[in-house]
Amino acid sequence: MKLSKTYNHKEFESDIYDLWEKADAFKPSGKGKNTFSMVLPPPNANAGLHIGHALMFNIQDLVVRYRRMQGDDVLWLPGADHAGFETQVVYEKHLAKEGKSRFDFSRDELYSQIYEFVGQNRSNFDQMFRQLGASVDWNHFTFTLDQNVIDTSYKTFKKLWDDGLIYRGERLVNYCTQHRTSFADIEVVYEDQKTPLYYMKYGPFELATTRPETKFGDTAIAVHPEDERYKEYVDKTLEVEGINGTFEIRVVADEMVDREFGTGVVKITPAHDFNDWEVAQRHNLEAKRVINHDGTMNHLAGQFEGMTIAEARKAVVQALKEKSLLIKIDDDYQNRVAKCYKCGTTIEPMIMDQWFINMEELAKPAIKALEAGKITFYPAAKRQQTIDYLKNVRDWNISRQIAWGIPIPAFQNVDDPDEWIFNENVHEHTLEIDGKSYRRDPDVFDTWFSSGHWPYVTLDGPDSEDFKRYYPNALMETGGDILYPWVSRMIVLGVYLTGEVPFKDVYLHGMVRGEDGRKMSKSIGNVVDPYPLLDQYGSDAIRMGMISGRSAGESASYAPAKIVAGRNFANKLWNVARFVEGVLEDKPGKPDSKANTTADHWMLRDLQQSINAVSSLLNDYRFSEAFDTTYHFVWDSFADWYVEASKREINPSMLRYGLESVLKLAHPFAPFVTETIWQTLDWTGETLLISQEWPKAPSYDDKQAVIFEEIKTIVAEIRLIRSSLQLKKVNLYFTDVDFLKDHGALIAGLAQLEGVHEVEAGQGLHLTQTSYSCWLDVDKETMDRYREKLEKQLTEAEKQRDGYKKRLDNEAYVKQAPKKLVDETKQQLEDTNTLLANIQKEIERFS
């Protein structure tokens, strides 16, 4: 087969993926002494993949291909996420374009509409996986709204209910009045902003507040218990003048009050402030809700009813002014305000009846497992962070007032609001049981509740064969940003349901930042779309470019130069193969690791080291270093030296063996190009590279390898001399060096010499880096020009010698450092002395 001069990924990539797929190459083998299972964190089914996904897919596919070649029974399980709230927000925007709102439809209607909407975007999504070369087992593909996911979530809900770990309660929750749903604490983002701080008269007090509009919900005034200024009022009920006449209010003493802040007096609005809620619990205060779910004021706000929060604030301040109750406004006050992470609306703490999971209790066994080191984290520090998070986490609100999600399987007695029953007939709105009527909870689960089951539910736990074989997963690889919302919950729920951690290793990758080093964001305009890149450079190039120079947990900028380097490397592989195939065209045969030439032995030595290094680095998830090692073995050792040497001294079966090894080693990093090449080889038959065994480290003769190393030294010095002296035609002379007799043509070829000749006595420029006697045939004038260079070398060598000497003169070093190290230094000193002598001799000869 004739190969084109440069590798063109477009010609091959999609065919190669088809080839793998048709051969069932991604299917778990069901054999092997080790299983290696991993779930692909399901991307949002309704959104395209971004460059961060590309990194994630690449890392995971790399691990999976390596494991497969190691002979493991590999299951890489793909999926898609319905992404509840996220997707509903997208759909709401879609509705808005048509002039509609989600509130025009019932939740059931919305659900079917969104289901269809998401379905339309799905085919696209599968294509993206293929372009990235993801060797996932498509047979195990799971969507987060598949029936078994729903069933499992219901079972867990019931179990939590029965175990008393879930409760229905009226609590203050984070609520977005724009999207009209509550959130878990972790979903709220905070923003620094300037909020006017209003000082107002409040009976005998002056107090400061950022929220004058909630004063109709005030049910107490709080002061610090030890604040002398206000001691006389504590526990009294005061008559206070407000906007609409006077009202009564209690004064309580509570540690929460900071005497230094404002006037040291706080109005307590339990229904609209988390702090105040706590105070209310301690002092048995009533909570009066004054804001509706749509963000308007209710009847308790009197003439302000129906106004939005912002309007009401203005109006209330105006009214306070008119009543001379407003003292001053501090416009410089900075505080942190909770925001909806989607629309930026200020989060309103709202009293709502919701389902909460008792996290303190539920997390206990998970914390124990983490503390016992049942899971290894990469980077390691994330383990303690997870433990700390779980130890402090508050109860988890899992109710969401949206349509797109798994309906909560709970029904409430119409006549007795305190009676709830568990029932999975969520397609019914009402149930009649034993003469009692029940109404379904209209809410759905927080998406993270069901996805917290992922390693468990995708394997159809706990009775399936899959579950028995592949649980716990070997690895959970995902972005560091979802350690808390996802990883920690999978651990908690996994341990709760199975008594076992859901995965043994956790590898967290960092964020892909923009080229400018900032977080990618649409508004900054530094977002990188992977698809044009895939088209331009190819999948392998993106993969290598994304992986190189990255370490666990660290965010790093997108660097296009690395993608280019990846593309060039793919091309290097291609051309190495092109050379080998061209040169072997008329020499049919099989690969063989039996060494013949000195270059063979040297290459095998390097290959052995590289295989060992890459394997151990990949075992430790050190992807960047593993790639680096592979890259330099292929490019520097195999292409630049071994292939070059083969042009003079050829061993066809070793060339084949070397190429095969290169392809295997590089396959996890560059699957498409390596498989493409594999398919062009005339001795690989119908086999696939993806299914080959990981190369085993070969053996070699070290003496032979050392001879080639010496040849390299000689060639390198000749190249340096030629380059620095701008020599065109040179001959090498030597006396009595056996390997030079045998490898004259090789050296001449590698160093671009006119010839290599054995002579009786030396003439010209003596090589200094080798202990053998070799000369270049240069005249006196050229030698003089070289003198300066030699003197520089001498100075450097002297500096080095002094360093070694100093180290060895240090008694403490010789005594305390490992013997191996000291011996090494002695050897280095000796070598440097020899080198110095050589250089000195040369300089003297010129003088």
Next chain:
RNA sequence: GGGUGAUUAGCUCAGCUGGCUAGAGCACCUCGUUUACACCGAGGGGGUCGGGGGUUCAAGUCCCUCAUCACCCACCA
């Protein structure tokens, strides 16, 4: 207010349990068309590893401290 991470060549970044003259890619300089590759080959220049202290025979690596930049957590009205 707590916590974590980062600071290494012009740029983007590696550098695991302390140990050869601190690396890579890109960029830069000089040559170069030789049985694959100019997406190439050969050679070269460039960093006292943010500042300061300490531990050690030995520190980019460990400890303390300061500075700067990220991120996370927390209920300051």
